Amino acid sequence: MENFDVVIVGGGSAGLAASIALGRSRRKVLVVDEGNPRNAVSAHAHNVLGHEGISPKDLIALGHAEAVNYGVEFVSAHIESVQGSIEEGFKISTPSSQWTARRIVLATGARDILPEIPGLQQAWGVSALHCPYCHGWEVRDQQIAILGVSEMSTHQALLFSQLSGKVTFVNHTPEKLSAENRELLTALGIEVIDSSVTGLAVNDSGQVSSLSLENGTDFEVQAVVVASQVTANASIYLELGGELSENPMGTFISAEQTGATGIPGIYAAGNVASIGAMIGASAAAGTMAGAFINAELAMETVKKKMGQNEVQA
Known part of the structure; x- marks a missing residue:
């Protein structure tokens, strides 16, 4: 069973941005993606600084290539279950593989009910x-x-x-x-x-x-x-005991600006946590979550070393 610092579920703008922030910090990162983005039906993406009118598919390909440059790994799969906690670590299972992670980022997006x-x-x-x-x-x-x-x-x-x-x-x-x-x-x-x-x-x-x-x-x-009713793709969060929030637009995972959710060790970024977030806002949320997780892991590691030194002394 391979161990990762962070497993990111979802390879859209939020998930890719989180993976790049973490990869650039030399974290071991895995992105698990089903390849079914919310904006797949759109031919063009707008309000994307420097990439006005780009196709969503091409934008994802660019982000994927950037992440790979920083050592991020990718798997195309459906996650069947996530178990564990921040104390013991998380185990992520697909039909054919299992991994462990210290942190999880849910960048699973949402779906529009018409x-x-x-x-x-x-x-x-x-x-x-x-x-x-x-x-x-x-x-x-x-x-x-x-x-x-x-x-x-x-x-x-x-x-x-x-x-x-x-x-x-x-x-x-x-x-x-x-x-x-x-x-x-x-x-x-x-x-x-x-x-x-x-x-x-x-x-x-x-x-x-x-x-x-x-x-x-x-x-x-x-x-x-038409105003769709938006439903967060949050089965993993619910499986771990989380609850969804709701507003007139639909359901979502409540998350802090850092991406932290009500479940320690589980972060959320993009449309799963912010229904109205466009591509730029989703990417920004992913970057913020990645940066915060990196800092949190760094502090966790040094505190563990300090504790070991105290025991040895």
């Missing part, structure tokens, strides 16, 4: 969007429909209305729209259509052209904005 509307999944990441900062510029001045499905929908309307004067709010779930938020939409000059969406007309490339409404009408659009 309303069950025919055509929505097909358009997701292409013309069905959720983030104005990730995709808003690309749909500027287009005919945009905001699907009213949650408390976040009015917030999306507010932000996308800065990018286009052709924004319509389709009130898919009327009970979610408060009188106050309806007044806000009116003040923004956004038309509200009180009807559920029964389907999207989407071509083979994922481009939406219209919405079919329960009131029997079709509504032409070029982009659809």
Whole structure:
């Protein structure tokens, strides 16, 4: 059974950044990744300093190569279980391998749960969007429909209305729209259509052209904005006895700025701990976690040596 200073679960921007920070500190690091990133459906990544418009796949390849330069090891596998504690160390098991680690970083990301509307999944990441900062510029001045499905929908309307004067709010779930938020939409000059969406007309490339409404009408659009319900990929954290936090956007692992969680020795970075974190913020969180873990391990090692010296004396 091979021993590592740190095992990082997840090879996205947060996990790679953590691995590089640790690798540059000459830590023995393993990244275990299933290769299923949240942004896999997106052709381009935006707000990535120095890499505007790069494909997520290419960005990950660059990060992987950087990490390898610092001795970081990679395995493509699904982790079946994690056991142990900070005192005794952690044992990580896959169907074919086992490792031990002094610390674990959960950079496992999250998944988007969409309303069950025919055509929505097909358009997701292409013309069905959720983030104005990730995709808003690309749909500027287009005919945009905001699907009213949650408390976040009015917030999306507010932000996308800065990018286009052709924004319509389709009130898919009327009970979610408060009188106050309806007044806000009116003040923004956004038309509200009180009807559920029964389907999207989407071509083979994922481009939406219209919405079919329960009131029997079709509504032409070029982009659809929907607030997904985000669920943290946190099975390992739950297995170790952790609990998830929740806000209107979804579930997440509560973590300090250092990445430390409520379970000693377990750190979290990226979307698993911060639902709204974009690539840059996720990478920053990974770097912070890696740096803090390195310092913690260094202090742990020297204290152990000091204790041994006292015993010998």
